[in-house]
Amino acid sequence: MSLINQMLHDLEQRHTPGMGSSPLRGLSASGSVAQPAGSSINYRVLAVIVAGVFVSAVIMAYLLGNQQQTVATENTAIVTPKKEIPDFIADTLPKSITTALITAKPEPAVEARKTMVKTIAKKITPKAIKPRVENIIETTPVSPEGNINKIIHPLTGEQKAQLAFQHAIHMLSRNHQQDAQRALEEALSFSxxxxxxxxxxxxxxxxxxxxxxxxxxxxxxxxLMPTAAPLAKLYARILVDQGDTAAAVMVLERARPAVATDPEYHALLAALYQQVEKYAQAAHTYQQILLQRPGVASWWMGLALAQDAMGEASLALDAFQRAQRAGGLGDAVLKYIQARIVALTPMAPVFADTDYDLNEFEE
Known part of the structure; x- marks a missing residue:
């Protein structure tokens, strides 16, 4: 009733401006009124107005309360997920997500939607779609369950040897010769x-x-490999150092490659031919490799020596001169070449000057 008393007090002040005393004086909170007899009609009108205002206030309060309750209900309906999820949705979601949706706590409406979308997008894994393959010949073995059977083949001896060889080269690059030797021996045990x-x-x-x-x-x-030229070349050098040049020649002859493939191999063979006094074979071999590399001075020198030994002076002279022009030889070798050039150069005929008068021989 205090609200009503306040409203009556306000109305009293509005309707009696400038009066020395209020016409509502005597109203009490308990509702008893002491009023003069001459103003009963005015008080009745005023009471009707107050009652109308009160009823309007009650109606407004009721309507506002319903509206707030409706909004709260709508927000709760948006945020609070239902305890049951339709089957066509539940079938596409993992069980963990379905449980999370059922037991989720209410959140503000907009944030609840964003959170739900992020959660589903993060946790749902699309089902794998099996493509239809037609008219394709399968070359990979497949088990009855549809899984591909991978067959792991063990390394062959050659593959193991190659791996060990590569490890040995790596050890040599680090100057670990003992480790490299062990790796090479292991490689040869494999292959x-x-x-x-x-x-x-x-x-x-x-x-x-x-x-x-x-x-x-x-x-x-x-x-094991009679035609392995690299092995033959290295073995021949060892045999020469051991003084068995004839055996070295036999090794090189048995494994000789094509001249164009390895001219140096044939240069070694030609030099050994000369040492065992097989000059014709030496000259022929030098001529073959010089066709591949005509600018090698030492090979011209070897050819000249072979031809000189066979008494082919003109050919030897030409070979010595070519060796001299090619350059790159040591001083001692150049001196020998110059001496042989002088010795092999034909002497021009020398005619002595005479003071004879040819007229004396005329008759």
């Missing part, structure tokens, strides 16, 4: 015909002064 591993192992043995072991490694390799 005895890996000639690169055998050649490298022999070179390491020669570098450490173990010539007999190197010769044994190379000889064994040539028995």
């Amino acid at each position: 005895p015909v890996h000639f690169q591993a055998r050649e490298t192992l022999a070179a390491i043995l020669l570098n450490t002064g173990r010539m007999n072991e190197a010769a044994s490694i190379l000889s064994e390799g040539l028995q």
